[in-house]
Amino acid sequence: MMKKIFVLLLLTALILTPLSSAEFEWGGIFQNTTSGSSVGDWSLTQVDSISLWADLSFVPLFNLKFSAGYRLKYSNETLSHIPEFGTFYAYGSNDRISYKAGRFTLKDMNNNLFSTTLDGAEFGWRNQKIALKTGTGFTGLVFNDNSSVAMTSVDFQAISDDALLASPRMAEYVEAAFYILPGDGSLTAAFLAQQDLWAENTLESEEGQLNSFFINLGLKGRLGNALFYNLYGTVQAGSYNMPVDDRSLDVRAGAMGLKVDIPLNLGLKPLISVDLFYSSGDKWSRTDHMGSLIEPVVSVLNQYTPFTMTSKGYVYSVGAGNQIYSDISLSISPFRGFSIVLESLTLFRAVDGPVSELPVSEEISDSSLYLGEEISLALNFKPLSDLGFQIRGGAFIPNDSVVAEGVQYKIGGFFSLSF
Numbered sequence: 001m002m003k004k005i006f007v008l009l010l011l012t013a014l015i016l017t018p019l020s021s022a023e024f025e026w027g028g029i030f031q032n033t034t035s036g037s038s039v040g041d042w043s044l045t046q047v048d049s050i051s052l053w054a055d056l057s058f059v060p061l062f063n064l065k066f067s068a069g070y071r072l073k074y075s076n077e078t079l080s081h082i083p084e085f086g087t088f089y090a091y092g093s094n095d096r097i098s099y100k101a102g103r104f105t106l107k108d109m110n111n112n113l114f115s116t117t118l119d120g121a122e123f124g125w126r127n128q129k130i131a132l133k134t135g136t137g138f139t140g141l142v143f144n145d146n147s148s149v150a151m152t153s154v155d156f157q158a159i160s161d162d163a164l165l166a167s168p169r170m171a172e173y174v175e176a177a178f179y180i181l182p183g184d185g186s187l188t189a190a191f192l193a194q195q196d197l198w199a200e201n202t203l204e205s206e207e208g209q210l211n212s213f214f215i216n217l218g219l220k221g222r223l224g225n226a227l228f229y230n231l232y233g234t235v236q237a238g239s240y241n242m243p244v245d246d247r248s249l250d251v252r253a254g255a256m257g258l259k260v261d262i263p264l265n266l267g268l269k270p271l272i273s274v275d276l277f278y279s280s281g282d283k284w285s286r287t288d289h290m291g292s293l294i295e296p297v298v299s300v301l302n303q304y305t306p307f308t309m310t311s312k313g314y315v316y317s318v319g320a321g322n323q324i325y326s327d328i329s330l331s332i333s334p335f336r337g338f339s340i341v342l343e344s345l346t347l348f349r350a351v352d353g354p355v356s357e358l359p360v361s362e363e364i365s366d367s368s369l370y371l372g373e374e375i376s377l378a379l380n381f382k383p384l385s386d387l388g389f390q391i392r393g394g395a396f397i398p399n400d401s402v403v404a405e406g407v408q409y410k411i412g413g414f415f416s417l418s419f
Contacts, residue, residue: 028052028419035412039316039405045075051084061092065104071145082145086117098124106137109177110188110218112232112257116148116308118171131177140168140197148308152210152240153290154198168197171307175216185221188232190214194307200243206293210305212238212251230259240291240301249294253304255279255320268332277312279304281322283353284362289321303353311356313345314376315396315410319356324348324369341378347371349402359404372398386418 034046051069058064067086072079089102101121108114109131120137139149147166150156155167175190196209203209218232233256240249257277264270282303287293294301303321311317312325329343349355352367360371376394393411400406 023057024054025057026052026054030417030419032415033412034414035410037315037410038408039410043076046073048072049084051086053086059092060094063091065089065091083143084146085143086146093124096125096127098126100135103142106135106171106173108173108188108190108192108216109133109175109186110190110216110220110230110232112218112230113190113214113216113234114171114173114192114307117142117146120171129179131179132175134174136170136172138168138170139166142166150309151194151305151307152196152208153288153292154203154207156290169307170195170197181219181221183222183224185219188216188218188220190216190218192216192307203242203244205244206242207244208240208242208247208249208291210238210240210251212236212305214307226262226264228261230257232257234304236304240294247296249298250300251305252300253280253302253321255304255306268334271331273327273329273331275325275327277320277323277325277327278350279320279323281350281353281355283351286354287362289319289354289356302351313347313357313374313396314343314392314394315374315408316357318347318358322350322353322355324350337382339380341380343374343376343378345374345376347374358398360402361404364404365402368399368402370399370402372396372403388414388416390414 028051030050032048036042036044049069049071051067053065053067056064066088069084069086071082071084073082087104089100089104091100092098099122103117103119104122105117106114106122116139118137118139119141120135122133122135124131124133126132139147142165144159144163144166149167149169150159151167158167171192171194173190173192175188178187180187191213193213195211198209214234214236216232216234218230220230222228234254236251236253238251240251242248255278257275260274262272264272280302282301285295285298286301286303306320309319311319312323312327325348326346327343329341331339331341333339348371349369352369354360355371358371374394374396376392378390378392380388380390382388391413394409396408398405398407
């Protein structure tokens with residue numbers, strides 16, 4: 001009996017000793033976003049959110065991180081209560097290896113292929129010249145309002161129907177960065193595969209499962225002290241299977257982009273930023289951007305469909321796929337903590353076909369690929385490291401021969417307080 005008590009006390013001591021020596025940090029952030037938009041009809045949207053995080057550090061190779069929050073959203077005269085279970089994972093690292101396991105936010109090294117929250121594991125290895133990462137995860141247990149995964153009409157319909165959980169998909173990836181270029185530059189390569197796990201018996205006619213993989217290559221670094229660049233390209237391939245209609249379509253798509261930042265050593269600290277992007281698209285045989293109806297003559301889909309949703313624009317948030325844009329901005333800082341950003345975004349289609357968000361239809365549009373121009377102005381004020389404000393306004397001037405609605409406007413404000 002005494003031996004059992006001794007063993008129990010020893011195990012308790014072994015557990016509590018590292019707990020008592022652990023370092024605990026916590027914090028949070030409160031944010032408010034308020035905007036008014038003329039798209040459709042003048043409407044007000046307001047989102048208040050609070051997020052808390054905690055970090056429990058034991059030893060370099062074992063630590064715990066947790067984050068959660070709550071959002072209150074008012075839009076279209078509807079009030080929504082949105083809980084956020086952000087992350088909860090174990091992590092650790094040393095000079096060579098690193099890992100995460102649990103629910104965490106996944107991003108590729110070059111920040112242009114994927115970024116989402118999922119449940120899974122990630123492992124990494126690195127030395128002075130090479131960094132490797134690989135991992136796998138499942139997206140279907142994340143709240144829909146907290147997910148950025150939507151690839152098919154089934155996914156978007158689930159969002160529209162206020163489904164609780166996100167699109168059920170498995171993802172596997174491996175990526176590498178080679179730090180071999182001048183100016184602290186790197187060559188990156190990434191492979192991502194994703195599988196659509198919507199059950200076949202839940203699909204209806206014209207609905208399908210999208211299974212695909214992505215190969216991404218990138219160059220990132222600086223030239224001299226005055227130009228920072230990020231050049232990348234992505235190939236997507238796979239299949240879109242519609243079991244009810246007994247159809248299977250091939251997917252062959254791609255995207256490429258270039259981002260350049262040029263800080264100038266002048267008064268007002270001007271910064272010129274250029275963002276160029278191309279993504280392939282489908283013609284009107286795909287009747288809408290989500291692929292709700294695909295004509296029988298189609299055997300290959302060319303619209304680029306990223307694993308996680310990406311968009312561009314302030315007045316309209318135009319998603320990738322059949323999208324080309326040129327985004328040029330100029331930022332100046334008259335005094336510490338304050339900046340003014342003037343931005344010009346020019347939008348095109350890759351082919352004469354459907355695009356995301358914009359009111360473009362085959363009936364009203366001609367074959368022009370030019371969609372329109374957005375001009376926006378933002379005033380940013382950050383008096384303290386944990387306190388920030390923004391006021392922003394923008395106007396979208398459409399190509400009237402392609403986009404149905406006229407000039408549209410949006411104005412808004414943003415407030416953030418960290419603690």
